[in-house]
Every structure is written in C-alpha cells, then in structure tokens.
Amino acid sequence: MAKAARRNYINNFKEYLSIERGLSENSIFSYLSDIQKLERFLNKENKQLQNITEKDIANFLREESRKKLSSRTRARMIASLRQFYGYLENRKIIDVNPMHAIEAPKIEKTLPDVLSQQEVRKLFSVFREDNLLELRDKAMFELLYSSGLRISEACALRLGDIDRQNQILTIRGKGGRERLVPYGEVAARLLEQYLSQARAEILNQHESDYVFVSKKGGALSRKSAWRLLKRYLKRAGIHRNVTPHTLRHSFATHLLQNKADLRAVQELLGHMDIATTQIYTHLVSGELKKTHQQYHPRS
Numbered sequence: 001m002a003k004a005a006r007r008n009y010i011n012n013f014k015e016y017l018s019i020e021r022g023l024s025e026n027s028i029f030s031y032l033s034d035i036q037k038l039e040r041f042l043n044k045e046n047k048q049l050q051n052i053t054e055k056d057i058a059n060f061l062r063e064e065s066r067k068k069l070s071s072r073t074r075a076r077m078i079a080s081l082r083q084f085y086g087y088l089e090n091r092k093i094i095d096v097n098p099m100h101a102i103e104a105p106k107i108e109k110t111l112p113d114v115l116s117q118q119e120v121r122k123l124f125s126v127f128r129e130d131n132l133l134e135l136r137d138k139a140m141f142e143l144l145y146s147s148g149l150r151i152s153e154a155c156a157l158r159l160g161d162i163d164r165q166n167q168i169l170t171i172r173g174k175g176g177r178e179r180l181v182p183y184g185e186v187a188a189r190l191l192e193q194y195l196s197q198a199r200a201e202i203l204n205q206h207e208s209d210y211v212f213v214s215k216k217g218g219a220l221s222r223k224s225a226w227r228l229l230k231r232y233l234k235r236a237g238i239h240r241n242v243t244p245h246t247l248r249h250s251f252a253t254h255l256l257q258n259k260a261d262l263r264a265v266q267e268l269l270g271h272m273d274i275a276t277t278q279i280y281t282h283l284v285s286g287e288l289k290k291t292h293q294q295y296h297p298r299s
Contacts, residue, residue: 009049010035013087022177026152034080037064050088054098057081061102075104114250119238120145126235129190132198137228139190140212140220143169144244146187148251148269151222151244157211164192181268 010032017023017031039049041060064077082099089097115123127138140154149157153171161170167188169181183191199213206217214220225244233242252269 009088009093010039013084016087017083024152030076031080031083034077035084037077038081050094052098053096054101057098057102078102078104113241113246114253115238115242115246117254119236120250120254123232123236123238126232129193132201135190135194135198136202136212136220137232139187139194140225141229141232141244141247142187142190143183144247145251146184147171147181148248149181150248151225154212154244155210155219155222155225158209159211160209162191162211164188179267 013035014028014032017028023031035049038057038060041063042049042052042056045056047056061074061078065074069077078099082102085094085097085099088094124138124142128134129138143149143157144151144154147169149169149171150173153173156172157169163169167183167185169183171179171181173179195211199211202215203213203217204215206213208217208219210219212220214224222244229242229244233239248269255268
C-alpha cells in the first residue's frame with residue numbers, strides 16, 4: 001500500500017470520527033495518535049496497516065508495554081485500534097479484523113480526587129480581586145466549581161453563551177452535545193466584575209468573542225489555566241495534585257453531599273451514561289461512613 005493510500009485511510013477515519021461520531025478534537029487526536037504509533041511500528045516491519053494479523057497487533061502491544069504504560073493507557077490504545085479496524089472492516093477495506101481476539105486489560109476503578117468544601121473556601125480566598133488578571137482567573141475557576149465545567153468548555157466559552165439575566169450558560173461539550181448549565185451568585189458577581197472591569201483592559205484594544213482572554217487577544221488556553229491554578233494552590237497552601245478538573249469533581253461531589261438528585265447532577269455534568277456520574281456516590285458514601293464511624297456511639 002502506498003503511503004498516500006495509508007494517509008487516505010487515516011484521514012477518512014478522522015473525518016468519520018468528526019462528522020459521524022461527533023467526537024471532540026481532543027478525542028480524535030488521541031485516536032489518531034495511537035494509530036500513528038502502530039503505523040510507525042509497522043513501517044519498521046515493512047508491513048501495511050490493512051494487511052496485518054492479530055500476531056502483529058500483539059507484537060506492537062508487547063513493544064508498547066515495555067514503556068511501562070498504565071493499564072488505562074493500554075486500554076485506550078486498544079480501543080483506538082479496535083475503532084479503526086472496525087471502521088476498515090465495515091467499509092470492506094479488510095476481510096479479517098486483527099482486533100477481534102485482542103482483549104483489553106482490566107482497569108482498576110479509581111475514585112476522582114476532590115477538594116473539601118473547606119479547601120475550596122481556602123483556595124478562593126487567595127485571589128486578589130483588585131488585580132485584573134487574578135480577577136479573570138477567579139471568575140473562571142469559580143465558574144468551573146459553580147457549574148461543573150470542563151476546563152476546555154470554560155476556555156471555549158463565548159460572550160453569546162452567557163445569559164447574564166438568568167445566570168445560564170450554553171455549553172457545547174464532548175461530541176458537540178449542547179447543554180444548559182446554571183451558575184451561582186458568587187460566580188455571577190465575579191463574572192460581572194470581570195466583564196465590566198477587567199476584560200477590556202486585558203484585551204488592550206484586541207478584539208475577541210471569547211469570555212476568558214489572554215493579553216494577546218485570544219482565548220485563555222487550557223495549559224495556561226493549569227499553570228495558573230497551581231500558582232493559587234501553592235499560595236493557598238494546598239499541596240496536592242489538583243487540576244482544573246478537580247473543581248468539576250468537587251462540584252459533583254458537593255452537590256451529592258448536599259442531597260442533590262443524581263439524575264440532575266448527570267445533566268449538569270453532561271454525562272451520557274449515569275454510570276459515569278455514579279462514581280461520585282462512592283465518594284459521598286465514603287464520607288458518610290467516616291462521619292458515622294467518628295460520631296456514632298456504636299460504630
């Protein structure tokens with residue numbers, strides 16, 4: 001198979017993931033990255049993507065396992081290749097799917113890390129609201145915690161996505177799925193303050209439709225948000241591996257701790273499957289068990 005033909009299969013698969021599956025750019029990037037790793041391995045073996053066997057896949061995975069990949073990463077890689085070869089099989093490009101007998105490793109379920117409500121208060125107390133950039137950062141992180149947004153969703157938020165009167169955000173999540181999410185009074189105050197006092201100053205005559213902007217006039221990047229959060233965590237004396245996504249986990253957990261309905265939390269988070277949301281109930285039940293053991297006379 002010519003190199004151009006290999007590229008064509010991958011490009012067509014990319015188009016399929018984007019248009020037919022409606023996956024996000026990040027998800028598509030992960031899929032293609034795994035397929036390209038296999039392609040590089042096959043090039044060394046003088047083999048072609050559409051003419052390989054289960055043994056070739058096994059050899060590739062064995063070589064990758066020497067890199068000490070986690071079971072989660074290995075499972076993701078297998079899922080990517082399974083999707084790709086399923087695509088080739090469905091379009092009659094291959095007769096035998098080399099992924100049929102490949103089993104994914106068992107993944108140990110890990111509970112998401114969350115901040116306690118006390119840690120959340122501590123974190124948000126260290127921002128200086130009289131500083132334009134810190135006001136922007138506080139408004140953004142408060143919105144993550146208030147609405148359970150992914151950091152990619154916050155960075156992609158545009159001015160037209162905010163209903164300021166009703167305190168509702170229009171969020172386009174994974175796969176382009178749209179959901180409406182409310183935000184609270186604290187987030188509303190900070191957002192109004194940021195939009196009226198800081199945003200134009202930060203843009204410095206640049207034009208942008210994004211809500212959270214950088215000095216260069218573009219949207220604040222996810223990488224920058226991670227770096228900024230680490231600075232505030234250090235200032236707050238919170239020495240744990242906390243990421244912007246931890247605020248989303250904390251949002252869901254604190255809602256459930258305060259007796260929110262699981263289905264409602266599922267909708268707010270934009271989860272397709274309620275099983276994804278149920279992981280947070282384990283965190284809540286763990287906290288309740290600790291409280292019971294600490295305070296009940298017969299625990």
